[in-house]
Amino acid sequence: xxxxMKFGGTAVDSGKKIVHITNLxxxxxxxxxxxxxxxxxxxxxxxxxxxxxxxxxxxDKRKIKDFINKTRKIHVDIIQDCVKNKSHKAKAIEVVExxxxxxxxxxxxxxxxxxxxxxxxxxLLSFGERLLTPIVSYSLLDKGLDSVFLTGQEAGILTxxxxxxxxxxxxxxxxxxxxxxxxxxxxxKIPVITGxxxxxxxxxxxxxxxxxxxxxxxxxxxxxDADEVWLWTDVNGLMTADPHxxxxxxxxxxxxxxxxxxxxxxxxxxxxPRALEPVMDTKIPIRIRNAFNLSNEGTVISKNPxxxxxxxxxxxxxxxxxxxxxxxGGGMVGAPGTAAKIFDALARKSVNIMMxxxxxxxxxxxxxxxxxxxxxxTTTLDLTLLDKVIKNVRVNEDVxxxxxxxxxxxxxxxxxxxxxxxxxxxxxxxxxxxQGSSExxxxxxxxxxxxxxxxxxxxxxxxxxxLK
Ligand code: ADP
Ligand code: ASP
Ligand code: MG
Numbered sequence: 001x002x003x004x005m006k007f008g009g010t011a012v013d014s015g016k017k018i019v020h021i022t023n024l025x026x027x028x029x030x031x032x033x034x035x036x037x038x039x040x041x042x043x044x045x046x047x048x049x050x051x052x053x054x055x056x057x058x059x060d061k062r063k064i065k066d067f068i069n070k071t072r073k074i075h076v077d078i079i080q081d082c083v084k085n086k087s088h089k090a091k092a093i094e095v096v097e098x099x100x101x102x103x104x105x106x107x108x109x110x111x112x113x114x115x116x117x118x119x120x121x122x123x124l125l126s127f128g129e130r131l132l133t134p135i136v137s138y139s140l141l142d143k144g145l146d147s148v149f150l151t152g153q154e155a156g157i158l159t160x161x162x163x164x165x166x167x168x169x170x171x172x173x174x175x176x177x178x179x180x181x182x183x184x185x186x187x188x189k190i191p192v193i194t195g196x197x198x199x200x201x202x203x204x205x206x207x208x209x210x211x212x213x214x215x216x217x218x219x220x221x222x223x224x225d226a227d228e229v230w231l232w233t234d235v236n237g238l239m240t241a242d243p244h245x246x247x248x249x250x251x252x253x254x255x256x257x258x259x260x261x262x263x264x265x266x267x268x269x270x271x272x273p274r275a276l277e278p279v280m281d282t283k284i285p286i287r288i289r290n291a292f293n294l295s296n297e298g299t300v301i302s303k304n305p306x307x308x309x310x311x312x313x314x315x316x317x318x319x320x321x322x323x324x325x326x327x328x329g330g331g332m333v334g335a336p337g338t339a340a341k342i343f344d345a346l347a348r349k350s351v352n353i354m355m356x357x358x359x360x361x362x363x364x365x366x367x368x369x370x371x372x373x374x375x376x377x378t379t380t381l382d383l384t385l386l387d388k389v390i391k392n393v394r395v396n397e398d399v400x401x402x403x404x405x406x407x408x409x410x411x412x413x414x415x416x417x418x419x420x421x422x423x424x425x426x427x428x429x430x431x432x433x434x435q436g437s438s439e440x441x442x443x444x445x446x447x448x449x450x451x452x453x454x455x456x457x458x459x460x461x462x463x464x465x466x467l468k
Pocket of ligand 1: 008009010232241244
């Protein structure tokens with residue numbers, strides 16, 4: 001079989017784990033499979049890069065040295081544990097040091113300019129994954145396997161120039177990736193490719209958006225006609241809830257593409273929302289598996305899951321770090337185009353609205369946005385529409401969205417009643433409600449402090465812990 005295997009940051013954050021993973025890759029390769037590896041950065045690395053760029057903008061130069069030293073330590077420690085051959089080790093360290101030098105120079109440049117463009121940010125972010133792939137590749141060489149490391153751009157992923165959330169230009173990408181990767185596989189080499197990264201037509205590095213390594217894996221999967229794409233992670237698969245919140249959460253054995261997209265659209269942390277797009281029209285199934293628990297078969301996401309897997313509710317999702325904006329004003333009542341003006345103003349500033357609800361009286365509209373977008377959203381509303389279309393902008397900075405997802409909910413009566421009676425029984429105040437017309441989900445907003453309680457309450461109400 002030809003398998004694309006993506007390893008998330010949680011699966012590669014120590015040398016020991018990388019040894020485990022390279023053994024895993026070896027065992028599948030030894031059975032005669034073609035393996036293409038896609039790797040995220042070490043857990044937390046992308047966040048660290050985002051943080052340091054914030055400090056740098058404030059001209060805090062000391063932070064650069066601290067950050068580079070910390071990043072060096074993380075990666076060199078990993079190398080010490082997972083690359084034993086002296087010459088391989090020296091080469092791995094050399095590549096890492098060169099990347100660190102380059103990253104330090106860029107950060108110093110940003111301090112001078114006190115500005116970081118989206119293009120520069122993507123370049124900076126790429127270092128997270130670029131630091132890890134050479135290490136994995138040398139660790140594979142250590143095991144006697146032949147391997148090369150490449151960035152997603154070098155592998156052939158061509159994207160548009162929307163830095164921070166670039167999209168692949170699939171037709172060209174298919175030709176390029178096939179051209180670059182097929183010969184490597186023919187030579188029995190294991191390509192180790194950075195997740196998250198592509199390149200635009202001008203040769204600039206772009207990133208595909210947070211959790212983009214999942215997306216990379218499916219893009220590469222369709223390009224090389226993979227039989228399956230496996231996303232290896234630190235949990236047993238897609239589950240009935242985040243196992244870090246609900247101890248009794250169960251693995252979902254089978255999920256349809258539509259359900260998985262719904263789950264990821266809700267920003268559940270475990271998958272890029274567009275990751276399934278490239279494979280949806282193919283027969284390539286996606287498997288999500290725990291790299292540290294091979295006895296569990298994990299979750300298969302496919303076009304047509306079996307009938308037996310179609311229970312009413314599949315998963316309870318919590319999306320944190322969200323804020324609620326409530327705009328109101330008597331002038332909004334019966335004034336056509338008010339909502340359009342609000343959404344248009346926000347869209348122009350690239351604020352993504354996650355949820356909307358309007359009162360039937362039309363005197364207020366509530367919106368949920370990511371906390372990161374809150375400042376831009378309120379400033380935009382204040383500057384462009386306040387005292388014209390709207391009178392008040394109120395904000396609740398700390399809310400969570402809870403979503404109940406499952407295709408079996410379609411057309412079934414009484415789901416909402418079950419959801420809201422369960423949360424009210426547990427004394428949780430519901431701030432706002434929305435249901436998609438697809439009826440694949442029902443979502444509501446609660447105070448962030450009630451988030452975990454709400455997830456547990458619903459998990460129990462739908463008896464998801466008893467799922468077979
Ligand atoms: P990776 O590093 O492998 O990409 P992520 O951290 O992006 O992994 O996503 C995996 C995490 O998603 C899990 O550790 C888990 O805490 C979280 N998660 C949230 N909801 C769910 C769910 N319903 N099923 C599985 N994992 C979930
Ligand atoms: N490292 C990137 C992120 O943290 C991509 C990924 O992990 O998939 O978002
Ligand atoms: Mg991820």
